[in-house]
Amino acid sequence: xxxxxxxxxxxxxxxxxxxxxxxxxxxxxxxxxxxxxxxxxxxxxxxxxxxxxxxxxxxxxxxxxxxxxxxxxxxxxxxxxxxxxxxxxxxxxxxxxxxxxxxxxxxxxxxxxxxxxxxxxxxxxxxxxxxxxxxxxxxxxxxxxxxxxxxxxxxxxxxxxxxxxxxxxxxxxxxxxxxxxxxxxxxxxxxxxxxxxxxxxxxxxxxxxxxxxxxxxxxxxxxxxxxxxxxxxxxxxxxxxxxxxxxxxxxxxxxxxxxxxxxx
Numbered sequence: 001x002x003x004x005x006x007x008x009x010x011x012x013x014x015x016x017x018x019x020x021x022x023x024x025x026x027x028x029x030x031x032x033x034x035x036x037x038x039x040x041x042x043x044x045x046x047x048x049x050x051x052x053x054x055x056x057x058x059x060x061x062x063x064x065x066x067x068x069x070x071x072x073x074x075x076x077x078x079x080x081x082x083x084x085x086x087x088x089x090x091x092x093x094x095x096x097x098x099x100x101x102x103x104x105x106x107x108x109x110x111x112x113x114x115x116x117x118x119x120x121x122x123x124x125x126x127x128x129x130x131x132x133x134x135x136x137x138x139x140x141x142x143x144x145x146x147x148x149x150x151x152x153x154x155x156x157x158x159x160x161x162x163x164x165x166x167x168x169x170x171x172x173x174x175x176x177x178x179x180x181x182x183x184x185x186x187x188x189x190x191x192x193x194x195x196x197x198x199x200x201x202x203x204x205x206x207x208x209x210x211x212x213x214x215x216x217x218x219x220x221x222x223x224x225x226x227x228x229x230x231x232x233x234x235x236x237x238x239x240x241x242x243x244x245x246x247x248x249x250x251x252x253x254x255x256x257x258x259x260x261x262x263x264x
Contacts, residue, residue, distance in 0.1 A: 004189025022080040097193035
């Protein structure tokens with residue numbers, strides 16, 4: 001799955017309206033037809049938690065009373081809020097992108113907006129913007145400037161000091177260039193407004209991998225798992241793990257009753 005394919009489907013499901021609650025989030029997520037692990041990486045959610053979240057969305061009322069609901073009772077709200085934020089970012093950026101592309105630009109006179117706190121980074125920002133223009137000249141300058149500003153706003157203040165923020169800022173700029181250079185589909189989707197600049201700024205590296213890279217990684221993982229299962233000791237651990245389950249409330253009550261009897 002490419003990020004642009006995900007955002008296209010999200011926009012179709014949104015029908016040009018922002019979502020406001022977790023019920024709407026659930027309807028959108030049930031409508032997506034992509035690998036859960038890929039979606040989880042893009043939304044910045046632990047894949048296991050996201051799978052449990054989907055299980056609960058798609059379960060019958062009877063199954064919702066089973067053990068897995070206990071697993072997600074704490075994280076469900078946090079996960080829902082994160083997804084709601086990411087989904088609305090898609091529509092917000094699409095509208096902002098259309099306005100941005102209609103705005104006139106002057107390629108020769110681009111200035112970096114800065115506050116008093118940014119003075120020490122102004123030269124770095126100029127250098128990074130020139131670096132972006134040199135490495136990815138296909139991106140219009142107003143879109144490129146929007147990208148640089150988003151990266152700066154998010155990464156420059158990370159860490160304990162200014163030096164740390166500078167490293168995060170530069171590192172993300174270099175990572176964006178590298179990802180655009182090896183993934184033409186990613187660049188094309190960004191140029192048509194399918195990928196929010198905030199996603200390019202915040203998402204983990206694995207979210208930007210090509211379909212081929214993801215398939216290759218998945219193949220390697222399956223081969224490693226097969227090799228592990230051939231080892232008798234590892235195979236025994238895998239088999240035991242399949243039977244692991246979280247104690248039910250009735251089990252806990254039995255244990256509590258046992259302790260009370262022992263104390264008496």
